[in-house]
Amino acid sequence: MSEQSPGKGSGQLAGGGRMLAGWGRTAPTVATTRRVADGAAEVAELVRRAGPRGLVARGLGRSYGDPAQNAGGEVLLPLPTRIEHEPDGRPGTVRVSAGTSLHDLMAELLPRGRFVPVTPGTRYVTVGGCVACDVHGKSHHVAGSFGRHVVSLELVLADGSVHEVGPDRDPELFWATVGGMGLTGVITSAVLRTIPVESSWMTVTTTRHPDLDSVMEEMRTGDRDVTYSVAWIDTLARGRSLGRSVLTRGEHARRDELDTSAAARPLVAPGGARLRVPPGVPGGLVRPLTVRGFNEAWFRRAPRHRTGELQPLAAFFHPLDGVADWNRLYGPRGFVQYQCVVPDRAADTVALVVDRVARQGHASFLSVLKRFGPGDEAPLSFPMPGWTLALDLPARAGLAPLLDELDRLVAAVGGRVYLAKDARLDPARLPQMYPRLADFRSVRRRVDPTGVFRSDLARRLGL
Numbered sequence: 001m002s003e004q005s006p007g008k009g010s011g012q013l014a015g016g017g018r019m020l021a022g023w024g025r026t027a028p029t030v031a032t033t034r035r036v037a038d039g040a041a042e043v044a045e046l047v048r049r050a051g052p053r054g055l056v057a058r059g060l061g062r063s064y065g066d067p068a069q070n071a072g073g074e075v076l077l078p079l080p081t082r083i084e085h086e087p088d089g090r091p092g093t094v095r096v097s098a099g100t101s102l103h104d105l106m107a108e109l110l111p112r113g114r115f116v117p118v119t120p121g122t123r124y125v126t127v128g129g130c131v132a133c134d135v136h137g138k139s140h141h142v143a144g145s146f147g148r149h150v151v152s153l154e155l156v157l158a159d160g161s162v163h164e165v166g167p168d169r170d171p172e173l174f175w176a177t178v179g180g181m182g183l184t185g186v187i188t189s190a191v192l193r194t195i196p197v198e199s200s201w202m203t204v205t206t207t208r209h210p211d212l213d214s215v216m217e218e219m220r221t222g223d224r225d226v227t228y229s230v231a232w233i234d235t236l237a238r239g240r241s242l243g244r245s246v247l248t249r250g251e252h253a254r255r256d257e258l259d260t261s262a263a264a265r266p267l268v269a270p271g272g273a274r275l276r277v278p279p280g281v282p283g284g285l286v287r288p289l290t291v292r293g294f295n296e297a298w299f300r301r302a303p304r305h306r307t308g309e310l311q312p313l314a315a316f317f318h319p320l321d322g323v324a325d326w327n328r329l330y331g332p333r334g335f336v337q338y339q340c341v342v343p344d345r346a347a348d349t350v351a352l353v354v355d356r357v358a359r360q361g362h363a364s365f366l367s368v369l370k371r372f373g374p375g376d377e378a379p380l381s382f383p384m385p386g387w388t389l390a391l392d393l394p395a396r397a398g399l400a401p402l403l404d405e406l407d408r409l410v411a412a413v414g415g416r417v418y419l420a421k422d423a424r425l426d427p428a429r430l431p432q433m434y435p436r437l438a439d440f441r442s443v444r445r446r447v448d449p450t451g452v453f454r455s456d457l458a459r460r461l462g463l
């Protein structure tokens with residue numbers, strides 16, 4: 001297992017309970033944790049013996065809100081890392097235990113010239129967590145989300161039975177599990193397709209854009225020709241500069257594109273974090289003033305236009321992983337990541353959201369804009385074709401009414417918020433945002449009629 005543990009931001013309490021929080025640290029609760037040492041048989045036994053408050057699996061706790069918490073109940077911690085290459089002789093595939101982190105999987109794959117099919121903005125996530133949230137990366141417009149690359153899943157159901165499901169084997173249950181936030185069963189392993197790469201380097205093109213219209217036009221016309229694309233937005237800039245941004249696009253570098261030093265080590269696995277934020281760091285370091293200064297410097301530092309820059313893969317995909325526990329910089333009150341998606345025809349709503357945040361001075365360090373391609377068949381999967389915006393916002397007075405207002409804007413145009421990031425959505429909005437919620441609930445009733453699988457998120461939103 002990677003150096004990052006699933007208990008970050010959490011602590012063991014007298015009496016055996018353990019305080020668990022999501023990455024945003026806004027709503028910790030106490031649960032009994034069970035560490036799984038082996039495979040499906042052990043999980044099945046734990047599921048059969050689950051108490052009245054039920055049970056949920058947890059990966060590395062990188063979801064921002066409460067989906068991997070279960071107040072007063074049980075939480076299963078990751079299965080140990082296990083990776084089998086080309087199971088059943090299927091080229092380019094791996095069978096991995098669900099607790100395997102993408103960090104560990106990359107370490108196995110890169111020296112063989114292979115890479116994970118989809119990676120979110122951190123590699124300290126587990127395969128189980130990636131399936132359960134159907135995560136997306138910077139390549140969604142061409143590669144789709146994680147579920148599209150899953151060949152099959154081994155799943156322990158509420159009655160303790162073990163099933164193999166896939167797009168062609170109980171597809172209803174498979175797609176309800178993809179994006180199903182751990183509520184259909186415990187995934188114990190997955191067979192995934194991987195992609196070939198010639199190096200662990202990226203060739204990167206960076207362009208600076210003076211406003212939102214300019215960056216959106218560039219993404220609308222140019223994204224289809226690139227594999228990875230994401231824009232960082234300065235959400236504090238106002239007026240004519242509203243939405244000024246830095247667009248970064250990348251491709252896996254070919255061998256013949258490497259300079260001499262990169263060519264000497266063409267396929268190396270990313271290292272661990274170089275810095276660590278100490279516990280007890282004073283709260284409130286992330287304030288409008290500090291964020292304004294950071295955003296200004298970040299925008300000015302970016303080149304107006306630069307092509308073909310070689311970057312190590314970790315710097316391109318996971319710049320935040322260089323600092324362990326960076327979420328502590330937000331102090332004990334924590335922070336919320338607001339991530340929404342709106343359909344193509346509602347591009348104006350992105351400007352409205354950015355404008356509302358800029359006007360109210362709610363400083364967001366990290367604000368990213370991406371274009372999604374088609375979604376998949378999973379009823380609770382987040383991506384749909386259109387624009388997705390993610391904002392990291394410190395928890396402070398005035399934030400809740402602002403986010404409720406953003407929800408209204410987003411839902412009105414047929415958009416939705418991402419459950420893996422959510423900590424505060426009004427449950428009444430859920431059916432509007434996720435019109436296939438009834439399909440998900442019907443599968444859940446079929447496989448878990450008594451509600452063995454439960455989480456704080458499930459209770460809060462009535463999933």
Ligand SMILES: Cc1cc2nc3c(=O)[nH]c(=O)nc-3n(C[C@H](O)[C@H](O)[C@H](O)COP(=O)(O)OP(=O)(O)OC[C@H]3O[C@@H](n4cnc5c(N)ncnc54)[C@H](O)[C@@H]3O)c2cc1C
Binds near residue numbers: 130137455
């Ligand atoms: C810095 C950062 C950047 C991020 N960038 C992105 C991004 O670009 N795109 C994106 O989509 N997400 C992104 N995320 C969110 C993150 O990728 C997801 O929340 C991911 O699912 C977390 O994985 P985890 O292993 O930590 O799962 P956890 O957060 O521990 O759990 C998430 C959900 O998965 C379920 N689960 C976990 N393991 C199992 C299992 N074995 N069986 C069944 N259910 C299980 C849990 O019950 C829970 O509902 C980011 C998060 C951070 C902190």
